[in-house]
Amino acid sequence: MAMIPLMAAFRGDFLTQLVPVDDGDDMAAVAAKVAHHAVGLRVKERDAPIAVWFNDKQLPADMSFAESGIGVMDYIEAGYVE
Template structure:
């Protein structure tokens, strides 16, 4: 397992965070880790799945970080799927 630091923001937030993820984490887990820094703090919680966007594309939530082309300090955006 390798630690990969990502720069990340939740779509409705104004803060960009440095979020450490493991290369063995799923993309769904990445969304949860990013959301932990914004949802319930500056973003209202919703009962909706979240998506991770990298270079304009929605990443498959079941893939592992090691299976997508994410490198240290890459920027990802997380958003609610319904909005």
């Protein structure tokens, strides 16, 4: 498995972070890795699911990284599902 660097922001945060993800991760794992850098620090923790958005489309939690079309240094957002 390979580490892939992504530019990522958590919705409601003011920072964009460089977040390494594994090419074997699903979108639930990617969302958790992005959330780790914002939730409880600059974004209030909530009891709600977290998802990944790429090109303004919400990706299913069980979608694999390979299926997502996300590439090295692409910009993604993670955030709470309303």
